[in-house]
Amino acid sequence: MTTxxxxxxxxxxxxxxxxxxxxxxFFKSLGGGIVVASFLAQADAQESGGGRRGGQSAPKEISxxxxxxxxxxxxxxxxxxxxxQNARTSLTQAVAEELGAPMSAIxxxxxxxxxxxxxMGTFGSMTTPQMIPQLRKAAAAARKLLPEGDWKSIDFSKxxxxxxxxxxxxxxPTAQWTVLGTSPKKVHGRDMVTxxxxxxxxxxxxxxxxxxxxxxxxxxxxxxxxxxxxxKAMPGVTVVEDGNFAGVxxxxxxxxSNALAALKAEWNAPxxxxxxxxxxxxxxxxxxxxxxxxxxxxxKAMAEADKKLERTYTVAYIAHAPLEPRAAVASxxxxxxxxxxxxxxxxxxxxxxAQSFHIPxxxxxxxxxxxxxxxxxxxxxxxxxxxxRLAKSAGKPVKLVWSREEEFTWAYFRPAxxxxxxxxxxxxxxxxxxxxxxxxxxxxxxxTLYDVPNKKIEFHPVDAPLRSGSYRGLAGTxxxxxxxxxxDELATLTGVEPLEFRMRNLKDDRFKAVLxxxxxxxxxxxxxxxxxxGFEKGSYVATCAEVRVEPGRPPRVIRVVQAYECGAVVxxxxxxxxxxxxxxxxxxxxxxxxxxxDNGKILNPHFAQYRVPRFRDVPNIEIVLVDRKDLPPxxxxxxxxxxxxxxxxxxIYAATGERLRSMPLLPGAEVQSAPSGSxxxxxxxxxxxxxxxxxRGTHECARHNHxxxxxxxx
Amino acid sequence: xxxxxxxxxxxxxxxxxxxxxTLLRDELDLTGTKYGCGxxxxxxxxxxxxxxxxxxxxxxxxxxxxxxxTTIEGLAQHDALTxxxxxxxxxxxFLDAESMQCGYxxxxxxxxxxxxxxxxxxxxxxAIMQAMQGNVCRCGTYxxxxxxxRRAAKYMPRVVA
Numbered sequence: 016m017t018t019x020x021x022x023x024x025x026x027x028x029x030x031x032x033x034x035x036x037x038x039x040x041f042f043k044s045l046g047g048g049i050v051v052a053s054f055l056a057q058a059d060a061q062e063s064g065g066g067r068r069g070g071q072s073a074p075k076e077i078s079x080x081x082x083x084x085x086x087x088x089x090x091x092x093x094x095x096x097x098x099x100q101n102a103r104t105s106l107t108q109a110v111a112e113e114l115g116a117p118m119s120a121i122x123x124x125x126x127x128x129x130x131x132x133x134x135m136g137t138f139g140s141m142t143t144p145q146m147i148p149q150l151r152k153a154a155a156a157a158r159k160l161l162p163e164g165d166w167k168s169i170d171f172s173k174x175x176x177x178x179x180x181x182x183x184x185x186x187x188p189t190a191q192w193t194v195l196g197t198s199p200k201k202v203h204g205r206d207m208v209t210x211x212x213x214x215x216x217x218x219x220x221x222x223x224x225x226x227x228x229x230x231x232x233x234x235x236x237x238x239x240x241x242x243x244x245x246x247k248a249m250p251g252v253t254v255v256e257d258g259n260f261a262g263v264x265x266x267x268x269x270x271x272s273n274a275l276a277a278l279k280a281e282w283n284a285p286x287x288x289x290x291x292x293x294x295x296x297x298x299x300x301x302x303x304x305x306x307x308x309x310x311x312x313x314x315k316a317m318a319e320a321d322k323k324l325e326r327t328y329t330v331a332y333i334a335h336a337p338l339e340p341r342a343a344v345a346s347x348x349x350x351x352x353x354x355x356x357x358x359x360x361x362x363x364x365x366x367x368x369a370q371s372f373h374i375p376x377x378x379x380x381x382x383x384x385x386x387x388x389x390x391x392x393x394x395x396x397x398x399x400x401x402x403x404r405l406a407k408s409a410g411k412p413v414k415l416v417w418s419r420e421e422e423f424t425w426a427y428f429r430p431a432x433x434x435x436x437x438x439x440x441x442x443x444x445x446x447x448x449x450x451x452x453x454x455x456x457x458x459x460x461x462x463t464l465y466d467v468p469n470k471k472i473e474f475h476p477v478d479a480p481l482r483s484g485s486y487r488g489l490a491g492t493x494x495x496x497x498x499x500x501x502x503d504e505l506a507t508l509t510g511v512e513p514l515e516f517r518m519r520n521l522k523d524d525r526f527k528a529v530l531x532x533x534x535x536x537x538x539x540x541x542x543x544x545x546x547x548x549g550f551e552k553g554s555y556v557a558t559c560a561e562v563r564v565e566p567g568r569p570p571r572v573i574r575v576v577q578a579y580e581c582g583a584v585v586x587x588x589x590x591x592x593x594x595x596x597x598x599x600x601x602x603x604x605x606x607x608x609x610x611x612x613d614n615g616k617i618l619n620p621h622f623a624q625y626r627v628p629r630f631r632d633v634p635n636i637e638i639v640l641v642d643r644k645d646l647p648p649x650x651x652x653x654x655x656x657x658x659x660x661x662x663x664x665x666x667i668y669a670a671t672g673e674r675l676r677s678m679p680l681l682p683g684a685e686v687q688s689a690p691s692g693s694x695x696x697x698x699x700x701x702x703x704x705x706x707x708x709x710x711r712g713t714h715e716c717a718r719h720n721h722x723x724x725x726x727x728x729x
Numbered sequence: 730x731x732x733x734x735x736x737x738x739x740x741x742x743x744x745x746x747x748x749x750x751t752l753l754r755d756e757l758d759l760t761g762t763k764y765g766c767g768x769x770x771x772x773x774x775x776x777x778x779x780x781x782x783x784x785x786x787x788x789x790x791x792x793x794x795x796x797x798x799t800t801i802e803g804l805a806q807h808d809a810l811t812x813x814x815x816x817x818x819x820x821x822x823f824l825d826a827e828s829m830q831c832g833y834x835x836x837x838x839x840x841x842x843x844x845x846x847x848x849x850x851x852x853x854x855x856a857i858m859q860a861m862q863g864n865v866c867r868c869g870t871y872x873x874x875x876x877x878x879r880r881a882a883k884y885m886p887r888v889v890a
Binding site: 099100101203211214217219336337340386589593600631633638659 | 744747760761763765767768773789804820823824827830831832833836857864865866867868870
């Protein structure tokens with residue numbers, strides 16, 4: 016099989032890690048009780064090739080540790096973070112399972128560079144396959160050090176501290192699970208429904224001021240001149256200028272915004288390309304692609320084929336649009352820096368800060384509060400660096416929260432891509448040739464699991480127009496879109512029914528099982544139906560979709576069944592939740608999400624212009640879990656998003672005879688009408704005809720000072 | 730000016746350009762109400778004004794005199810004897826149905842759900858989706874939110890004639 020370097024994007028920089036405290040010192044610092052640490056073999060520590068260590072290699076590394084105090088309170092420490100994927104709860108389950116302790120006795124400390132072991136980051140769906148076993152081994156080892164019997168019967172005041180160990184216990188067999196494999200509620204759920212949970216943007220520290228950053232008019236622009244005199248004259252305002260960086264600090268968010276607006280800047284930017292020419296630009300690749308080794312001879316097989324097809328598929332740039340924009344609170348004490356920020360890579364952000372401020376990593380603490388989602392979009396530390404730079408000049412702690420427009424513009428995007436596919440089949444409907452060229456979008460899930468004797472698969476890196484990075488599933492969505500649409504086209508070409516065509520060309524039993532599970536539950540047959548399946552990051556997924564097509568309206572997805580197999584299921588309800596959420600998020604990229612840009616500007620950096628899925632876009636969704644208790648658990652944050660788009664495209668073909676080969680599938684539907692007024696607009700009242708800004712899809716009448724349009728005469 | 734938030738009266742500056750959202754978050758430290766877009770497009774900042782839903786990011790603080798504002802922090806009641814918080818039925822239903830992933834949209838979703846049930850105790854799914862169309866959950870927990878609001882409707886206090 017062709018091998019590729021895994022996708023890395025911004026994950027190149029691995030910090031030269033040095034354990035901050037020696038082990039004995041650390042154990043002591045936790046106070047009484049026992050500590051058990053578990054080591055991770057170096058090979059396992061590498062995130063699917065991400066993060067090279069530049070020659071730094073310790074033979075072993077602590078990956079997690081566990082502390083049990085003299086009251087029986089358990090604290091588990093891991094560098095993984097919670098961004099909505101339920102890691103905090105599933106990791107608590109893992110500890111509870113092996114320790115025999117109730118989940119309520121266990122607190123997870125996550126993603127704090129001073130308190131938790133080094134971790135490359137929370138991405139690649141690695142928390143479940145990597146961190147769950149590590150914590151289970153540590154917990155199993157700790158359990159062996161404690162007296163036997165029920166957790167409640169243990170007298171923790173008498174536990175023997177000399178038992179501290181660095182060891183690994185033996186995990187319970189899956190058949191004996193009583194906590195793993197069940198669906199306990201989210202451990203911090205109550206804080207979320209009461210508004211008590213503190214996200215980064217909610218943190219307030221004594222003396223804290225508020226920052227805003229001066230953004231360039233266009234990408235790649237250089238700051239030519241800055242007149243900050245008006246801003247500097249404002250009370251309590253500090254203006255920070257440092258090369259191309261400029262920002263303001265003020266006592267309130269409103270004062271900071273006013274000061275920012277008072278800055279007069281001149282920028283100079285080179286001419287840049289437009290999304291209108293995106294797909295031809297992406298073909299301007301230099302040199303040879305990666306991979307590209309050939310099995311058999313594609314040329315020969317194509318020439319001899321009974322039937323063959325050559326098609327191009329494209330995917331647009333899309334934005335993560337996490338509902339909590341990037342945010343950071345930075346506080347200096349001398350040359351020591353503490354930063355709270357929502358990031359999937361707290362240790363990576365620590366490295367970025369060390370490089371930016373030329374201070375040792377030991378001087379920096381990055382703390383990651385459970386964050387308002389990431390989807391692969393929060394690997395980098397822009398807000399942390401900006402807040403720290405402002406705080407340095409202001410001499411006080413500074414909070415920086417990006418605006419929605421900043422998040423849509425200055426974060427990075429899921430890469431756009433062009434994918435050329437050639438396929439050939441014999442008269443029995445068996446694949447004889449497969450050639451696949453991916454320009455720019457990436458290598459995740461680029462290989463085909465279908466059985467084909469002659470194949471060539473190649474990735475072509477491109478000097479792309481926009482800053483790109485990880486996104487839930489990386490290129491897995493684009494590559495599955497191209498592959499599963501092309502398989503459908505080949506099925507049509509050969510006159511073989513699409514599910515049967517896939518089965519006929521598959522040897523992988525796990526793949527066949529999810530396809531069959533989805534088809535059975537869906538009631539697969541003739542109709543406005545589409546199917547697609549795939550594999551990535553240890554998990555198999557298959558999706559069936561049904562669309563409704565009515566004259567004069569864009570096709571509407573009305574029903575989705577998705578089957579998912581990721582080994583032994585750790586938390587069934589949350590696995591369903593991840594699948595449902597991925598299907599809904601995937602609807603956006605499949606149907607209407609698309610970043611438009613021109614000459615260094617994003618043209619749709621607002622929710623009013625960049626459509627994301629809302630309540631009424633959601634079809635009926637059913638998730639079928641294929642629980643393989645005989646296999647180790649794999650992650651499920653990403654792979655569930657990968658097969659929705661091709662299933663929809665194939666369903667639209669079945670319904671209309673029209674092949675759509677470009678994501679988003681419904682151009683023209685990218686911009687929604689303003690969110691339904693419903694609760695913004697009182698029932699029976701027309702939205703049009705109101706004046707003075709009352710039509711902005713908002714609640715207040717700015718002109719008349721009325722709190723709500725309901726009371727406004729205009 | 731004076732402002733009534735969750736039954737507590739606060740005396741605050743009424744800077745003309747200040748929004749209710751920043752007043753709540755930055756001055757009164759009621760950070761359960763979230764910033765999501767500042768443009769009235771995502772619903773993360775939803776609060777109740779006199780029981781009706783409003784986007785606090787689009788509402789001027791200065792216009793709030795004489796109005797009762799309820800935020801996510803003010804939904805739970807407290808037991809008279811134990812002072813333990815008793816969650817609102819919508820909050821309980823969100824926990825029961827696990828209607829969240831990252832939880833950032835949750836306060837706004839709950840406030841929108843409460844506002845709907847304040848005027849309609851028996852909403853069907855279409856009415857729920859209609860009422861909440863302006864709230865974004867980027868994690869995609871919409872079906873669970875609809876289920877939670879439907880479930881909460883059963884537990885809402887009702888006036889018996």
